[in-house]
Amino acid sequence: MARLSPQELAHFRSVSAVNALIALASYAKRDLSFIPTEAKGTERWHATVGRAHFELLLLGPKFFDTRARIGGGGAIDLAIHLYGLQFKEAIALLRTRGL
Template sequence: MARTRKLFPPELLEELRVMPVVAALDALGLYWKHDPDFVPVKDKSTVRLNVSLGGGGVELLATGPKWYDTRAEKGGGGAVDLAMHLLRLDFVTAVKRFQSN
């Protein structure tokens, strides 16, 4: 017997794809702090954020929905990518984490 796959609504996936990093961090319930001393080099809208994670911290450079983890030297775009990276979630679990908010 074939198992039917449930698909996420395209509108939800698009919303998560363009969600700014700060909004994604808030939706995930993560504590973050803006670095007021950071001066962006290329894009003037880039900010540096320090995110607390389980006794440790992550330093992110964020421009809209795009992010770069300076310590892990990994980057991506969109809320789902960010949740997958920070919380070590698979795609389905990451999307469901935002759906429950």
């Protein structure tokens, strides 16, 4: 695996969670009926990865899994959460998905 540069790391941390989710999930759909009550601009998405189904709140690079009650920030954290990967595996996946 190619070494992770500081620029690439910063990029992965700043990618919008929506863009990362679309690239990572086999299915992803925004819930248009969702109205945020706390952070304006938050979107609720339903996604499938393998056999796992997720309900995620997304805002900028941050995500929160409403079912697992786990959150994080950046594409690396999201890949780790969705796929159960280690850090290096998540980087490799993000690279193969063109992020």
